[in-house]
Amino acid sequence: MTTEQFPRIDGFRIESVHGEGGMARVYLAKDRSLDRMVAIKMMSSELSGDSEFRTRFDNEAKVVAKFRHPNIVSIYASGEAEATKYIVM
Numbered sequence: 001m002t003t004e005q006f007p008r009i010d011g012f013r014i015e016s017v018h019g020e021g022g023m024a025r026v027y028l029a030k031d032r033s034l035d036r037m038v039a040i041k042m043m044s045s046e047l048s049g050d051s052e053f054r055t056r057f058d059n060e061a062k063v064v065a066k067f068r069h070p071n072i073v074s075i076y077a078s079g080e081a082e083a084t085k086y087i088v089m
Contacts (some may be wrong), residue, residue, distance in 0.1 A: 007042060009081040012088070014040065023047060024057075031076075031088070038076060042086040054085055061087045 006014040012029040018039060019026045027040045047053045058078065065075035077088040 007082050007084065007086075009040065009079075009086060012038070012040060023053075029088075039073075039089045040086050041089065042081075043084050045084060048084040057085045057087070 004017070006027065008014075009029070011032055013032060014027045014029045016028045017025060018028045022044070024041050024043050027042065029038050029040050030036075031038050043053070043057050061075055061078040064073065073089045075087060075089055079086060
C-alpha cells in the first residue's frame with residue numbers, strides 16, 4: 001500500500017485531496033491554530049514556475065478576499081510552500 005505524500009504548509013495538516021483540475025489541486029486540511037477544517041487550493045507544480053500564472057493566482061486570492069457573500073467562498077490566507085502558491089479557503 002502506498003501513501004500519498006501531501007505538501008507541507010505551516011499551521012495546517014492536509015488530510016486528503018478534495019478535487020483537482022488543470023491548474024490546481026484542492027486539499028481538505030485542518031487549520032491547527034483555529035481548530036477548523038479548510039480547503040487549500042494549491043497551484044499545480046507544472047505551473048509554479050510560470051511568473052504570469054503565479055501573478056494571476058495571487059490576484060485571484062486578492063479579488064475574492066474582497067467579497068462578502070454567503071455563496072462566495074471566504075479567503076483566510078494565501079502564501080507559498082514548497083515553491084508553490086496556495087490559497088486557504
